[in-house]
Amino acid sequence: MRYHTAVFDLDGTLLNTLQDLADSTNYALAVNGLPGRNLDEVRCFVGNGVGKLIARAVPEGTPEALTAKCLSDFRAHYFINMENKTAPYPGITEMLSRLGQEGFHLAIVSNKFDSAVKGLCQTYFEGLIPVAIGESQGVAHKPAPDTVFKALQELGVPAEGAVYIGDSDVDIATARNAGLPCISVSWGFRDRDFLLSHGATEIVSNPQELYAALTDEKER
Structure with missing residues (x-):
């Protein structure tokens, strides 16, 4: 062997897991008044942990505090929705x-x-x-x-x-x-x-x- x-x-x-990751990413962006991302964009953002995923998903120049809020919202949403489409x-x-x-x-x-x-x-x-x-x-x-x-x-x-x-x-x-x-x-x-x-x-x-x-x- x-x-x-x-x-x-x-x-x-x-x-x-891509669709559930994208759904939670877009939820976090939406509740914070930020534009959403499509599936191919999220595909390119994943791989280095959810912190990097959100940092890449928010618009360039987003304040650090708002990025942190998006990450917190992502985590909370994903934890209860991570098996929807996975x-x-x-x-x-x-x-x-x-x-x-x-x-x-x-x-x-x-x-x-x-x-x-x-x-x-x-x-x-x-x-x-x-x-x-x-x-x-x-x-x-x-x-x-x-x-x-x-x-x-x-x-x-x-x-x-x-x-x-x-x-x-x-x-x-x-x-x-x-x-x-x-x-x-x-x-x-x-x-x-x-x-x-x-x-x-x-x-x-x-x-x-x-x-x-x-x-x-x-x-x-």
Whole structure:
């Protein structure tokens, strides 16, 4: 077997969260009298945590206090609306189940705030992924490797034999900083050309290809 541990990004890798993120972003902007953003804009804004998402979504020159208010409104709205339109990408749940049956250690590491990461993991992957870590105070978020190391520690496994899987340039940098190989997925928030231009070395286009890459088995 090629690896024994797979650490996954969440948004754009396991779950299609884009519409719920966009809805909460536009709610926060609207209640603060700011213009909304379309889905493609929000797609480009995600990946570095919700603080960066809102900072990119508000108009240039927005006062810091108003940006902070938007972030607070986003968090409150998203926490109770994050499962409205979100769903695993087709084939993800089946792939995770197969990996678990084969003894893989599985974790999620995301720049989304920690309570949301844990809540979404419980809703969609309970019994499949035992460790889920998001952004929290005192722990550097991706692309720093700290949350990846925390996940490996909670799983009780060494870094050797682990791989990081994600859909963005942030994930590529995170894996590099953690000293892990990276498998990039092209079905998420960044396309294949973008991933290649940001240093991707291995790209898969569907969960079946990802399973084959993780287990080093040829697709049947």
